Amino acid sequence: MSGVLRDRERRGITAAIAKPGAQPREAVPSAEPDERVRQLEARVAELEASERKLATERDILRKAAKYFAGETNW
Template sequence: MRGTLRGWLEVYGTGKKTAADGTLTSSPLQSRPSRKNSSAPEGETPEQKIDRLEAENAALRAETTKLTTEREILQRAAKYFAGETRW
């Protein structure tokens, strides 16, 4: 056994991990699934792949913008309410 945290984790594990909905998830130290994109259809042409990836990229950019805006609103609200609190 190595004298590192990774060695300890390999021997003793990290316990059961659960997602927010209560389902079991795998440990990050366990082998990961292959990186092949399971949503890619068989026989997809390069043009179709580019179109699919561009659409996915646009959706991810929109979600990033939305989440960034929400985070900024929450930060401003926290700052406002922290200033309003008089203990």
């Protein structure tokens, strides 16, 4: 299952709601502030990991584009 689908499932968003332009349901806040802080810290960690992955992929694509642009002899 992809990260997007896992995240949608975690937040309780169905496929029908996940259509473009649809408003996602907000996660139900925990009654305990400490639990909410833990949830937010976990989400921040997920987003930071995703950002690192995307940055790595972007750098790889940038290097590949530069390499292949240099290989063209038309």
